[in-house]
Amino acid sequence: MGAVFTQAISFLLIILVGYLFKFFGLLETKDGHTVSKIILNLTLPATIIIGFNTIEINSTLIILMSLGLLANFLLITIGGFLWRKKSSADQALMMFSQAGYNIGNFTIPFVQGFFPQAIPFIGSFDTGNALMIFGGTPLLADKMTGQKRGTRGVKDVIFSLFRSPSFSTYIAMIILALVNITIPESVLGVVELFASGNAFLSMFMIGLYLELAISRVDLVKVAKLLFTRYALGISLALIFYFLLPLPKIVRLSLVLVALAPVGTVSTINMVAYGNKTSLSGFLSSISIIISLLLMTTALIFMGL
Template sequence: MGAVLTQAISFLLVILAAYLFKVANILEGKDGRTISKIILNLTLPATIIIGFNSVELNKILFIMIGLGLSANIIFITFGGLIWRKRKTSDQALMIFSQGGYNIGNFTIPFVQGFFPQAIPFIGSFDTGNALMLFGGTPILADKLTGQNRGARGIGEVVFRLFRSPTFTTYIIMILLALINITIPENILSVVKLFASGNAFLSMFMIGLYLELTISRSDLKKVAQLLFTRYTIGISFALVSYFLLPLPEIVRLSLVLLALAPIATVSTINMVVYGNKESLSGFLSSASIILSLLFMTLALALIM
């Protein structure tokens, strides 16, 4: 429990430090894009390689991919139905706030320091999650809202998926596991050097993107969205941990995933579907802080 609390406090301090750097004009919010590129192209793939190396491929990993897909589909559909009588932009806001999990930039950095054995299961879930984020969710959102903003062909979806270094790394490591190839230790030692900076850079990037100003009317809307997301998330976590016939490490991974914040791609899509950047930015920031608190509390209660 002490390690979990120390990790959570450390993350909060890094986020706060980055936010203060932004407030003091030492760095700007746009600097987060540079850090994001470093994370997505170097430190996160390195963390995934270490987590998946030597992993034994079994049916549980494929079950996690399926859960990543099905959880998104169920919760996106539920979100679309809740606000189906509201204007289209609000309905899209609810849809994208319920589907999509920030796994690469938040959940994996959160667990890699003290719970690295969970990374293959979390990464497998993220494979299904990515299939929805980069293709399935916009298509489903179009059907639920009667729009045509996210319509795209299969070729474009596949292209977008493999443009993501994270998704490509997942696929490569799964293929290597299928043919029982392990990366040698001398190469892995270099990869570990890149992976060691992933958690710090991820939290620092979040701090640079943190938005704390919002209108009162939008604040009420954000409260409704987050209440819905975390009510569903906590329910998903309880069902996963107490009812699913899976190993404990897998059930614990699902608890953390259920409480993960809103995905960055989802917040971008909120703007594409007619919502204000300030609203989606604040919503994303609030979900990150809440997820850090809920995930820390969940681990403190379980471990």
């Protein structure tokens, strides 16, 4: 319990430091883009490599990939149904606020220090998650809202997936596991140097991106969106933990992803489907804080 609580406080402090750097003009929001490139192209793939290096591909990992797909499909469909009578932009906002999980930039950094054995399970779920947020979710949003903003061919979707270094790393490590190849310890020692900076950079980037200014009207809308997301997320977490016949470590991993914040790509799609950048940015920022509190609470109650 102490390790989890310490990790949560540390993350909050790093996020605060990142925000204060922006607030006092030492850095700007645009500097977060540079940090993001370092994370996505270097430290996060290194973390995935370490987490996946000794895994064995089995039915559990296949189940987790499928759950990543199914959870996204279910939540975006529910979101579209709940706000089906609102404008197409608002309906899309509800859909993208429910589906898509921030796993690479938040969930994996959160667990890598004290619960690294969960990374292969979380990463397997993220593989299905990525398939939806880069392809399936926009297609569903187009169908339910009547917009045509996300319609793309299969080639475009595949290209988008493999443009993601984390997704490419997942696939590469899964292939290596299938042919029983592990990376030597001498090489892992170098990889660990890069992976060690992932958690700090991820939280510092979140601080740089943190947005706290929003109108009262938009604040009410965000409150409704986040209440729905976490009501559904907590329900999903309870189903994962108490009803699935899987090992405890797998169920713990699923609880964490169910409570994860809104995905970065989902936030981008909110704007692409006609919503304000300030609203989607604020929603994403607050969801990170809420998820940090909920994930910490869940781990403490589950006795990690």
